[in-house]
Each structure stands twice: as structure tokens, then as C-alpha cells.
Amino acid sequence: MRSKNSFFNTHNPGLSNSNAFYALNDISLNVNEGEVWGIVGPNGAGKSTLLKIVSRIIKPSSGQVLGKGKVSSLLEIGTGFHDELTGRENIFLSGYVLGMKKSEIIRNFDDIVEFSGIGEFVDTPVKRYSSGMYVRLAFAVAAFLEPDILIIDEVLAVGDAEFQKKCLGKMQEVTTQKGRTILFVSHNMQAVNQLCSKAVYLNGGRAVAIGDVHTVVNTYLTGMQKTNLHAFWQEPELAPGVPSLKVNSVSLIPQQSSPGTPLDIRTPFTCTIRFWNYEDGADLSVGLHLFTLTGECIFDVASPSIVCHEGLVEAECRIPGNFLNNGSYYLSIIFMKDTSVQVFYLEECIHFEVEDFRENMNWYGQWMGAVRPKFPFTIRQA
Numbered sequence: 001m002r003s004k005n006s007f008f009n010t011h012n013p014g015l016s017n018s019n020a021f022y023a024l025n026d027i028s029l030n031v032n033e034g035e036v037w038g039i040v041g042p043n044g045a046g047k048s049t050l051l052k053i054v055s056r057i058i059k060p061s062s063g064q065v066l067g068k069g070k071v072s073s074l075l076e077i078g079t080g081f082h083d084e085l086t087g088r089e090n091i092f093l094s095g096y097v098l099g100m101k102k103s104e105i106i107r108n109f110d111d112i113v114e115f116s117g118i119g120e121f122v123d124t125p126v127k128r129y130s131s132g133m134y135v136r137l138a139f140a141v142a143a144f145l146e147p148d149i150l151i152i153d154e155v156l157a158v159g160d161a162e163f164q165k166k167c168l169g170k171m172q173e174v175t176t177q178k179g180r181t182i183l184f185v186s187h188n189m190q191a192v193n194q195l196c197s198k199a200v201y202l203n204g205g206r207a208v209a210i211g212d213v214h215t216v217v218n219t220y221l222t223g224m225q226k227t228n229l230h231a232f233w234q235e236p237e238l239a240p241g242v243p244s245l246k247v248n249s250v251s252l253i254p255q256q257s258s259p260g261t262p263l264d265i266r267t268p269f270t271c272t273i274r275f276w277n278y279e280d281g282a283d284l285s286v287g288l289h290l291f292t293l294t295g296e297c298i299f300d301v302a303s304p305s306i307v308c309h310e311g312l313v314e315a316e317c318r319i320p321g322n323f324l325n326n327g328s329y330y331l332s333i334i335f336m337k338d339t340s341v342q343v344f345y346l347e348e349c350i351h352f353e354v355e356d357f358r359e360n361m362n363w364y365g366q367w368m369g370a371v372r373p374k375f376p377f378t379i380r381q382a
Contacts, residue, residue: 069148188295322374
């Protein structure tokens with residue numbers, strides 16, 4: 001099942017029960033030592049399930065994973081650390097789990113604290129950390145404790161742009177200088193193209209494309225260029241979310257345009273988010289993350305926070321016309337508690353295309369940038 005030079009191998013011969021639902025089916029990968037693989041695909045494609053299987057967190061119902069070396073995983077926020085322990089204690093606990101000696105952990109301790117930026121909070125229980133602090137420490141632990149295989153899910157989306165840049169730089173360092181193997185799930189296609197040499201595109205639990213990263217990413221982006229302005233879940237039991245919060249709907253409603261009319265740069269939008277809250281008295285807010293098709297964040301905007309009663313809650317954000325440039329975009333939604341604690345992150349729930357508008361213009365070149373604001377701009381004889 002595994003070639004002589006492979007570092008680990010996943011093999012799934014496929015499942016024959018057509019009435020059953022499988023998060024993954026018929027996935028076979030062969031990853032060699034020192035390779036960096038990107039895993040791309042829409043929500044629900046099976047990306048996180050694949051990482052959990054490779055991380056030995058869950059077992060496949062069919063097939064097997066063969067591998068060698070120490071594995072360190074950075075998956076969902078809230079996994080991997082013990083909430084009651086401090087940052088310092090969790091660093092040592094993580095090292096022991098990886099089979100490291102105390103002296104090895106001490107040698108890397110200062111680098112971990114410096115990289116994560118949690119110095120003054122290192123002796124604070126991690127349950128009091130914000131989502132950003134938690135992710136910074138979790139990444140630093142995963143990267144600096146020298147695993148043979150580093151597995152990273154899209155949790156880096158919680159960090160700010162500067163920290164994401166640091167993370168990408170660190171991942172490049174551990175592969176080029178230390179020959180580590182990385183599996184990287186991301187919706188940022190620029191980061192995938194920059195960091196990875198190979199990729200797999202998952203959709204519906206199956207591998208659509210496997211191979212050279214640029215070829216796979218192009219295949220994925222071509223399939224994403226479809227407009228989807230509404231996402232709706234009628235039953236809370238089937239809706240995305242967590243026990244305290246379930247998403248009912250997300251809609252991007254164009255204003256001042258007829259149904260079926262192509263959206264152009266002049267069109268204003270209203271984004272409406274409805275969700276069920278099951279924690280009475282929770283102090284909640286909602287944020288929008290707008291991305292280009294390649295994963296560049298255009299803006300991150302948040303609502304004011306309100307104390308919510310149990311039941312349906314609605315948030316609304318208006319995006320003006322003459323703001324976005326022509327191109328393809330997608331929206332992700334973040335739900336926050338007490339301003340800084342992430343409750344749930346709904347990725348890529350809305351996709352849309354903005355068309356150009358050149359009426360009464362004599363120039364048809366490409367405007368630079370992802371935004372194209374219409375500012376008051378005058379010219380006169382001085």
C-alpha cells in the first residue's frame with residue numbers, strides 16, 4: 001500500500017452502500033517526506049475529516065492511513081489544549097504528547113512565547129484567551145516543537161494579516177530548512193500556491209483533482225465561479241453551528257436591481273444573517289469577512305454586540321454600490337461572544353460575481369485593485 005519513499009499514505013477503496021452518507025469516499029494519497037500539500041474545496045467537502053483521520057483523531061470506516069514520524073495538528077479552535085491549564089503548562093503538555101524530553105521543550109519555550117506574542121499571559125489559563133491568542137499559541141506550539149508532519153486547518157483565518165504572514169513564513173522555513181512534511185487546508189489560494197507544491201481538490205467527499213498545486217487550484221477556482229446569493233437551513237438540527245448557536249440563513253440582497261439582472265459595480269447590497277441563539281443572555285456580535293476568489297480579504301466588519309435572548313436573531317449590513325471592483329467574491333460569517341471569543345465561523349456561504357459598467361466611458365482597460373470606490377474628485381485650472 002505504501003511505496004518505499006512515501007512518508008505516509010492514505011488508501012480508501014471506496015464504499016458500496018449507496019444509501020449511506022460518507023464524509024469521505026475513495027480518497028487515496030501518497031505524500032513523500034518534505035512535501036507540502038494543499039487541501040482545497042468548498043465547505044462540507046471533507047477537508048477537515050481527512051485531516052482528522054491523518055491526525056489519528058478519528059478512524060476511517062474503510063481504508064487505512066500508513067505513516068511514520070511525529071504528527072502535530074492544528075485543527076479547530078478548542079482542540080489540543082487543556083482549558084484549565086495555563087499557556088506554559090499546555091506548551092509542556094503538548095511537547096510530552098509528541099514524545100519530547102523536558103530539555104527539548106525548554107530549548108524551544110522562549111521562541112514559542114515570542115512568536116505567539118502571549119508573553120504576559122503565558123501563566124494565564126488558556127480558557128481566558130481570546131480566539132486570536134489561542135490560535136497564535138497553538139500554531140507556535142505546533143511549529144516550534146519540531147514534528148515530522150505538521151497538519152494545519154483553516155484556523156489561521158482567525159489571526160490578523162500580519163500573524164498569517166508570520167505563519168506562512170514559518171511554514172516555509174520548516175519545509176525548506178528542516179524538511180518537514182505539511183498538510184495545509186486553506187481558502188486562501190495565494191497562500192496555497194505560495195507554500196505548496198502539490199494539492200488535492202475535494203468536493204462531496206471525493207477527490208476531484210490531485211497533483212501539481214497550480215493545476216489543482218485552477219480547477220477549483222473554475223468550479224467556484226458561480227453566483228449563490230442565499231444560504232438557508234430550515235431545521236436547526238441540520239443547520240451549521242454549535243450547540244449554543246445555529247445558522248438559519250445568510251442572504252445577499254441586491255438593491256435597486258431587477259431579479260435576474262447581472263450585478264455590476266454600481267449595485268448596493270444588503271447582507272442579512274439570521275441565527276438561532278440558545279444561550280439566554282449571551283453577548284453576541286456578527287462579523288462579515290469578504291474575500292476575493294483567490295482568498296485575499298477585502299474587509300472585515302463587525303456589528304455592535306447585543307445581549308440576546310433565546311430565539312431567532314437577525315443582523316443586517318449594507319454594502320454600498322461603487323465600492324467593489326468587477327470580479328468574483330465570497331462571504332464568510334463569524335459569530336462572536338463577549339467581543340473577542342469566536343463562537344462559530346461559517347466559511348464561504350455566499351458567492352457572487354460583480355460585473356463591470358462602462359456606459360458613457362471611453363476607456364475599457366482593467367481597473368487595478370479589488371475595490372473601486374467612487375470618491376468626489378475634481379479638476380480645475382489652478
